[in-house]
Amino acid sequence: MPIELKMPALSPTMEEGTLAKWLVKEGDTVKSGDILAEIETDKATMEYEAIDEGTITSIAVAEGTEGVKVGTVIATLTEEGEDASAATPAPKKEAAKAEEPKAEEPKAEKAEVPAPEGGAPRQMETGARDLVAAVEATSDDPEVPEGTELVKTTVREALRDAMAEEMRADGDVFVMGEEVAQYQGAYKVTQGLLDEFGDKRVIDTPITEYGFAGIGSGAAMGGLKPIIEFMTFNFAMQAIDHIINSAAKTNYMSGGQMRCPIVFRGPNGAAARVGAQHSQNYAPWYAAVPGLIVIAPYSAADAKGLLKAAIRSPDPVVFLENELLYGQSFDVPKLDDYVLPIGKARIAKAGTDVTIVSYSIGVGLALEAAKQLAEEGIDAEVIDLRTIRPLDKATVLKSLKKTNRMVVVEEGWPVCSIASELMAIAMEDGFDDLDAPVKRVTNEDVPMPYAANLEKAALVNVADVVGAAKSVCYKG
Amino acid sequence: MAKAASPRAATPARKAPARKAPAAQAAPTSATVSNRERPADPTRYEASKAEMLEFYRQMLLIRRFEEKAGQLYGLGLIGGFCHLYIGQEAVAVGLQSALEVGKDSVITGYRDHGHMLAYGIDPKVIMAELTGRAAGISKGKGGSMHMFSVEHRFYGGHGIVGAQVSLGTGLAFKHKYAGDGGVAMAYFGDGAANQGQVYESFNMAELWKLPIIFVIENNQYAMGTSVNRASSEDQLYRRGESFRIPGIQVDGMDVLAVRGAAEEAVAWVRAGKGPILLELKTYRYRGHSMSDPAKYRSRDEVQAVRDKSDPIDHLKKELEAVGVTEDELKKLEKDIRTIVAEAADFAEESPEPEAGELYTDVLVGSY
Incomplete structure (x- = not known):
């Protein structure tokens, strides 16, 4: 039997890839x-290595083919002594194409994407996929003037564009972090920046978060505008002293004399199957600290508009991104200078029956839940907080006044969370508007487990949001 | 002829042998060090009479200021932590006299009063900060450990042990990025010298050839723990060697030896050769903070240093030797007492911050 070579999964979140080149x-x-x-x-x-020895009998997917699903057979190999002619015939079209000499631009001609054979490809199981599915199923309309052209952009590209635009506009802005320059970003967020801005402004650091967070803070105190990338916010725990004790307190302790205009950014929250030390949401940690701005965008447009605002802010900003959202595409307005206000929530979907408040990837769940609730006759309003500190209480309370019911959705732990803060706000400032106790839908109160089934059980999910919304509407 | 006092951590009361060139004790050459370029062994600074008088004035100002701060603390006018610089005056004065105020950056830890005075910051606004008054340099919201003057390029005043080393490296990064010709000087103690972030900063500072002078003020005790109870390598000037940062050990009780080392360090750093590490052997006469009874050392030990190695006494003798009269020194002393008394009165009489100040300066922007 010939050996089937299948499209490999090369990262925890990879679902498909481009077969760039056959060697x-x-x-x-x-x-x-x-x-x-x-x-x-x-x-x-990534390079794809042979594991077995033998002869390549067929190439099933031509080079240049995009969107090849993980698990798709891309070639077959016959081991020595086997009858090569017995090998599964390769789809002739692709095979023929693969043999043609390629033009300079291999992607110019799009090859047909073959479907994975033998049913669904075997993908890594992860609860994170459900979070992403909810995001994919929703749409998002940025608020822009009528007639503005919208361009489908991934969150990753939007973040990069925001940095590049601000770096073009202001020579004091620079990016520093692990693998941000030559490697083009561990998650490719800084891709291309080194080429454009050079190694003076796009700086690879050693793996020393405490040190470079301090160097960034010191440079900001000296008058520069650093963007410090943490490969993930889990590693920022090494550096949290400088974020909280150095950056956040400078202005107050100096009586307004010394500033620290710095952005600490990187992915936050759960990724896929990376276990307890790499899957946690720090929004409540930083949101507890006066002197910090905390932003956690959902859509690409917000990621761009708010990162630009963060870089311009004279205050220290913790900018919490989400790895699972990086590859998601949203409409981003094509405007020369798209900057959004810090501290303003957004009505992601208007509704009248119940307010669902969330931020970051939780917004995807909330929007998906709202869709399902609509089918049951419940018109939910979804609020995307966007900025966690300062929190836009007014928008939340205004919505509560209208719907009289509230559910908070948070991809994070329930205890001392943004959800608990919102519940306190509803109690203190919106008590008379409440027709039901506020409910929170969060991750389970446990460290993130590795096993696929447990991970899935630990993560917040759409069904629970729907259930909570029905419950506060007394329809569940 | 200066006596080079060199109190050692192990037996600080031991009579320190007099040395002509204090830096000689720290000759850093060894078989393990390659033939990389190294700074020259510093020589004692040959100060003019006017310069010596100025050093004396600054050291005496710090001494009297700190004594007054100690008094005000005792009277309950200064609260919380208050770390006095008494005994270490030669370090800040000797080093910062080689810097340019407003061009070169200085950053230190919580024992910061001396460094501010040595950078020409008004004693009144410092003392008023210690008493927590609106006229204080941080509007009374920082306190003893958290004072800054961006105008002077004095960047604090930091309460977390070792944080100023990374922050100072960031200031050096800024000097290099902006190409403004300035250098950064980051002070830290023998205690902070064991913090991990110090070495993260050493690594990046040398990797990127940042213009920074790392200064370890080795006053022998990290709060109550002596250097050799906490440091596997107690010759702290060697701590940069594995990062290729040259280190020099300096007699921190002799202001002219300190200034001599500063000359060498500033020349090295300004020439773009990257960071340099100075270890200043010094001694604090008072406890770690006002609330420290200092039971970890004997009264004799402290007294011996005061008697034999006091930086102000030493310079006074040298001034007398070059013909400065008793009357001149008395007048200087009187002037300083007046300045300090005025600062104390100002600090006592200034009003506390307005209640509304509680909510200002949390953020710069409005959101």
Whole structure:
């Protein structure tokens, strides 16, 4: 039996990739360790190595093919001594294409994307997929003047564009962090910045978060506008002293004399199957600290508009991104200078029966829940907080006044959370408007487990949001 | 002829041998060090009479200011933590006299009064900050440990042990980024010298050739723990070697030796050769803070240093040797007492911050 070579999953979140280049052709003999192909994921270009020895009998997916699902058979290999002619015939079209000499631009001609064979490809199981599915199922309309052109942009690109635009406009802005320059960003968020701005302004650091968070804070005190990237906010725990004790307190302790205009940014919250130390939401931690601005955008438009605002802010900003959202596309207005106000929530969907408040990836769940609730005759209003500190209480309370019911959705722990803060606000300032106790739908109060089933059980999900909304409407 | 006092951590009361060139004790050459370029061994600064008088004036101002602060603390006018610089005056004065105020950045930890005075910051606004008054340099919202003067390029005043080393490296980053010719000087103690972030900063400072002078003020005790109870390598000037940062040990009780080392360090750093590390061997006469009874050392030990190694007494003798009269020194002393008394009165009489100040300066922007 020939061996089927399948599209590999090359990162925890990879669902599909581009077969960028074949380094072997049909009839070639390969041995273990030979590089067969280059595969582009949304994060990087990876080499695909042979594990078995034998002869390449067919190439099923031509190079340049985009969107090849993980698990798709991309080639077959016959081991020595086997009858190569017995090998599964490759789809002729792609195979023929693969043999054609390629033009300079391999992507110019899009090859047909073959479907994975033998039913669904075997993908890594993760509860994170449900979070992303909810995001994909929703749409998001940025508030812009009528007639503004909208461009589908991933959150990743939007963040990069925001940094690039601000760096073009202000020579004091620079980016510093692990793998931000030559590697083009661990999550490719800083892709291209080194080429445009050079190594004076796009700076690779050693793996020393405490040190470079301090250096960034000191540079900000000295008058520069650093963007400090943490590979993830989990690692910012090493540096939290400078975020809280150095950056957040400078202005107050100096009686307004010394500022610290710095942005600490990077992915926050749960990713896919990375376990307890790499899956946590720090929004409540930073939101507790006076002197900090905390932003956690959902859509690409908000990511761009708010990161630009964060870089311009004279205050220290903790900018919490989400790895699962990086690859998601949203409409971003094509405007020369798209800057959004810090501290303003957004009505992501208007409604009259119940207010669902969330932020970051939780907004996707809230919007999906609202869709399902609509089918049951409940018209939910979804609020995307966008900025966590200062919190836009007015928008939340105004909505509560209208709907008289509230559910808070948070991809994070329930205890001392943004959800608990919102419940306190509803009690203190919106008590008379409440027709039912506020409910929170959050992750389970446990460290994130690794096992797929447990991870899924630990994460916040749409069904629970729907259930909570029905319950506060006394319809559940 | 200066006596080079060199109190050692192990037996600080031991009579320190007099040395002509204090830096010689720290000759950093060894077989393990490659033939990389190294700074020259510093020589004692040859100060003019006017310069010596100025050093004396500054050291005496710090001494009298700190004594007054100690008094005000005792009277309950200063609260919380108050870390006095008495005994260490030669360090800040000797080093900062080689810097340019407003161009070169200085940052230190919580024992910061001396560094501010040595950078020419008005004693009144410092003392008023200690008493928590609106006229204080931080509007009374910082306190003893948190004072800043961006105008002078004095960046604090930081309460977390070691934080100023990374922050100072950031200030050096700024000097290099802006190409403004300035250098940063980051002070820290023998205690902070064991903090991890110090070495993260050493690494990046040398990697990026940042213009920074790292200054370890080794006053022998990290609160109550002596250097050799806390440091596996107690010759702290060697702590930069594995990052290729040259280190020099300096007699921190001799202001001219300190200034001599500063000359060498500033020349090295300004020439773009990257960071340098100075270890200043010094001694604090008072407790770690006002609330420290200092039971970890004997009264004799402290007295011995005061008697043999006091930086102000030493310079006074040298001034007399170059012909400065008793009367001149008395007048200077009187002037300083007046300045300090006025600062204390100002600090006592100034009003407390308005209640509304509670909510100002949390953020710069309005959101």
